[in-house]
Amino acid sequence: MLFETAGIEVAPWIPPLVAFGVSFVASMAGLSGAFLLLPFQMSVLGYVHPSVSATNQLFNIVAIPSGVWRFIKEGRMVWPLTLVVVIGTLPGVIIGAFIRVLYLPDPRHFKLFVGLVLLYIGFRMAREMMTGKKAEKGVANEGSDDFQTKVLFWNLREMAYTFRGNTHRFSVPGISIMSFAVGIIGGIYGIGGGAIIAPFFVSFYGLPIYTIAGATLMGTFVTSVTGVFFYQGMAPFFPTMSVAPDWGLGILFGIGGIAGVYMGARCQKYMPERALKWMLCLVLLGTAGKYIVEFF
Template identity: 40%
Template sequence: MSWSTPLLGFAAGALISTATTPVGVSGAVFLLPVQLSVLAVPSPAVTPTNLLFNVVAGPGALLRYRRHGTLAGPLTRLLLAGTLPGVVAGAAIRVFAVPGPRAFRLIVAALLLPLGVWLCLRALRPARRARQVGNRDWPSSFGGPAGPSPRAVTGLALLVGVIGGIYGIGGGSILGPILVGLGMSVARVAPAALASTFVTSIAGALTYWLLALAVPGSVAPTWTVGLACGLGGLLGGYAGARLQPHLPERGLRLLLGALASALAVFYLHQATA
């Protein structure tokens, strides 16, 4: 590994996190192709390396959101209740059932492409009123007049946690687009999704570390790359969280949908090339 690799990782982590943190995405979801194609991180080591990035980068955005008083709340607890066990199961699936990069990219593209297109379409439609329930805003168009039940949110978080453990993003970065697409405000979803990503990434990274003791191959994270990207993400995440209150809600939704769709197309191209 040359001396320029950590510098490239730091710059990539900072730029990506600044752009994605305002919409509740840690940046790991878009950092993964950089690690695979530019920083030459092998598969499946790229997944725990991405989780390491989340662990190092997460406190920057969370500190800023905590100052705004938007971090704690029932939505955060519901997401953690599902994504935390899910990410552990996803890590095991990633190591034993989905080791090949081609299958990995196809799975990610199949998930993100319809999600990104759906989010863009929802952002372009007239805004629907959301009903405020306690410390969260549930969309009145989903799950009846009172919105989705806590059990439904936790069940969704569990499923997404498994996918996040396979992908190396902790789960919150997928839940963020889904909840925003259902009509919840970005300002409410972003802190909860990032908190879920941070906590579940710690659990996922520890799971991969334990699996590396028993499974041959590149299962452990590439520490230099993960730490360098994470330090860049630490600064970028703080900057992105500071920018969020000054950005329009519809613009944030379009940005999130466009980023997800672009990444899906990129992975489809790589998987079929």
Template identity: 40%
Template sequence: MIITWEAAVLALGAGLMIATVTTPVGVSGAVFLLPVQLSVLHVPSPAVTPTNLLFNVVAGPGGLLRFRAQGGLAGPLTRMLLIGTLPGVVLGAVIRVFAVPGPRVFRLIVAIVLLPLGLWLCVRALWPAPPSTTGRPLPGRAIIALAVAAGTIGGIYGIGGGSLLGPILAGRGVPITQLAPAVLASTFLTSIAGAATYVVLAATTSGTIAPDWALGLLSGLGGLIGGYVGARLQPHLPERVLRLLLGVLATALATLYAVQAATF
């Protein structure tokens, strides 16, 4: 696909701005890049999903390099998330291609995923739970099961699952400084697996399944820069403000896609 310079600048700028805001809490930003890909850049469905996964692949190292320098990548949480999300994202890619190819169904899935996520982030930002009510940390098997579910949804939706895992684990008392690097690492590696699955499916299945390489790489380049900046800013940014911003954006996008799914 040949793109105009306006689309190239928009993809680069959107990736940079979104990743700068979302990386400090471990979210790659693909969850918020999706409506830009669909409604502004007009990436067809289901090719929009592997395009978003390609964004994660290119953008991920920016934040990860900074988190690694801060010593945040080592630990059992990263390993447990990878054990669950890697097979989950492959399953989600297969479901996306063969079970939910229509744009109306896809918009409804977007709304279902984003609405509870957005409301959860808003509530936790405005009314933080006291330490005594955050609950005990989840056992390892529960974290792996949660990672499988998040990876599957991420494979369908093109987000790697990080935006789902982050708020749930944070609500169970996992510190953001520990959570963000682990979730971002999981998103990065599962996005590689998911994007590769879509490439294989594109070679064996008819339809617009392969990623839009130009837009994915350009938005990913912006995300690469923004991710490094966001990870570097993490120690200096108030967590409540970031959570509230993410919650408001997610809730607004969920509402938009729910209306579109109901009217088109």
């Protein structure tokens, strides 16, 4: 099957299958899997135009709602945290889209950028694992109240909620500033920012991965909507460059992602957090190393 915008030809069953596997694992950590689909599109499929970022965000739009719905149903959605993430990342995503089109159209330099972003994420996750922080364990009772969150208070300065008998408190301005910076990187990379901000929540703020997954997925969804339409709107101003998303390819990835994200959200609380993060960490570091070596 030929995808004209992407300039590639691939069997139509491959994108959904790959997206399902990637998103199933990644969604357990609050990620859509877009940060791993990008290397697959660039290295395996040969899709290296700037529009690959927009196509990746289109995948997020199609795939994420199923997982978000599952987190809402189980009472694990921390809505104030979600709101802060969305407000912080939205302007950053727009700035990131400009940078991607104007300053990073060369695939070689973009690969270096992707490699450095993945390397940093992987390094942060590895360092957290090696500090010996105790990970939360899943339980075998689906729908247990132990996995529901309760917001105690939130204002412009501070926010607090409870989870499994523990209170988690953090600075709202700190989260907002971090979300803005992550939004810029996510806008360039085409992942919405969730793959970067989730490790920050766990590493810097000590928030349980079971409670931040819904917020980061929802934030990724909203910023991805903005990113896709922004790239689409910029396309007429760059007629010689592939900027707009490849809708056919993005939707095929999204179809697989719908099932993968939903199943990942449903199975998350049965899995040990530490094992999932080590697996993701190894994938991140391996992919980062490959891109950096290819650049040099």
